[in-house]
Amino acid sequence: MKGRSIAEVLAGAVVLLVAFSFLAYAVTNSGRGGFSGPALTLTAKFDRIDGLAPGADVRVAGVKVGSVVDQRIDPQTFLAILTMRIDASLRMPTDSSAEIASEGLLGGRFVSLVPGGADETLADGGQITITQSAISLESLLGRFIFSMTEGQPRSGADQPAAAAPAAPSGLAPLGTPPAGR
Incomplete structure (x- = not known):
């Protein structure tokens, strides 16, 4: 009985070790691991910043170059302030822009940086001043549905009765029996 419980403990330890090694491999090779190097x-x-959370990707031309590390509200302007850490080897021009984009219809959000053309570059602690906020899919759908129903004729009692269409000359209107019967 004692030999069986030791075997079960060893088998459990082996299973946990294999699971941990798979997890470590997945984190290091998926591009989701911690950002290494100077930032x-x-x-x-x-x-x-709808749907954007700390840890979200920061990308340039679709390539992950950093991540969002903090988000907070400016109490004076009520704007969301994002703090990002990006690869220090990137020399982002001062006129670069940042936009919150979506990976797809149901995908997560990320920050997309678009490099500008200025000669000066942003220093550590710098601020990107040209931004485009997140677009709310729910808001767009609501506006579309509202605009589609706004132009549609209403049905029911609030519609005036339509006049019967005139019959072509020489023919009796629909629903009347022919003459002579």
Whole structure:
């Protein structure tokens, strides 16, 4: 009986070790692991950051170059302030822009940086001033549905009765028996 419980404990330990090694492999090779190397901290202010959370990707041309590390509200302007850490080897021009984009219809959100053309670059602690906030899919659908129903004729009692269409000359209107019967 004692030999069986030791075997079960060893088998459980082996299973946990294998599971941990798979998890470590997945984290290090998926691009979702921690950002290594020297980093540059940048901030940006947005009207809305719907669905964006700390840890979200920061991308340039679709390539992950950093992540969102903090988000907070500016108490004076009520704008959302994002703090991002990006690869320090990237020399982002001062006129670069940041926009909150979506991976797809049901995908997560990320920050997309679009490099500008200025000669000066953003320093550590710099701020990106040109931003585009998140677009709310629910709001767009609501506006579309409202605009479609706004132009539609109403049915029921609030519609005036339509006049019967006139019959072509020489023919009796529909629903009347022919003459002579």
